[in-house]
């Protein structure tokens with residue numbers, strides 16, 4: 001699906017002569033490679049999540065309550081393997097059920113499981129929390145004081161928030177994994193990939209120059225659609241964009257902000273655009289941030305919703 005290609009992008013890209021001599025080393029990761037990929041010590045292994053040596057059939061199957069809840073609700077039948085551990089969460093692959101994925105109960109799904117916020121390090125947490133409304137005063141106080149209650153409340157707020165954003169973007173038609181359910185620290189969603197493996201991130205997909213240009217068009221288009229809903233991703237780069245069957249799929253939303261609730265929204269949008277341009281630089285194409293941000297606004301205004309912000313002057 002080409003988005004108005006041969007137009008703004010052709011004019012704005014600077015030719016990169018080094019690209020031909022510098023092929024991308026990253027190829028499609030095998031599942032095994034994914035399983036062996038980064039494994040920070042905080043991650044919880046599949047083995048640890050499955051309670052061992054269960055004698056009591058009534059005892060929970062999983063040590064994580066969110067995972068256990070999703071299992072008890074029959075939203076997945078089996079925990080298959082660990083896909084990837086990030087800074088804040090580990091993503092696992094599970095087998096769907098009739099209830100969670102009626103089209104194909106044998107399908108694979110992804111579960112993103114957050115670590116406890118005591119050990120979380122989300123970049124500049126306060127920046128993102130600005131403008132996030134915590135209406136319950138008792139909860140707000142507990143969060144501010146970082147009491148145990150506050151920490152678990154905050155964890156759940158983060159997960160709910162990510163799920164809410166995922167859901168809203170899916171409704172809007174932005175290509176994101178289809179959300180299925182959330183419980184505790186876990187989010188259950190569509191697995192982007194197939195039985196042979198997960199979709200690679202753009203950063204590691206080994207894209208040709210032509211594919212990278214197409215991916216950039218789509219990435220910018222998606223950012224514009226997200227802005228049309230009055231939202232900003234907050235960590236938009238080739239590391240949070242997957243490449244699946246010629247399409248860019250956007251993931252990872254815990255730091256999304258809303259235009260009318262966060263006074264730093266403009267800065268965060270500009271930072272997203274710079275991050276996108278910088279990381280596309282590693283793929284051998286060098287879009288100019290000023291051109292990209294103009295295009296993002298154009299796309300947002302071409303697809304207005306009642307939340308679409310007014311463009312701000314850049315002079």
Ligand SMILES: Nc1ncnc2c1ncn2[C@@H]1O[C@H](COP(=O)(O)OP(=O)(O)OP(=O)(O)O)[C@@H](O)[C@H]1O
Pocket residue numbers: 083084085086087088089090091110112177189190191192193198199200201239240251252253
């Ligand atoms: N629905 C999905 N389908 C396929 N792969 C996924 C899915 N969700 C996440 N992944 C993979 O898991 C990785 C980590 O997911 P995500 O970016 O949401 O978590 P994170 O904790 O923010 O990780 P990081 O710190 O690496 O950004 C992604 O880079 C991607 O490779």
Ligand SMILES: [Mg+2]
Pocket residue numbers: 086239240252
């Ligand atoms: Mg990520």
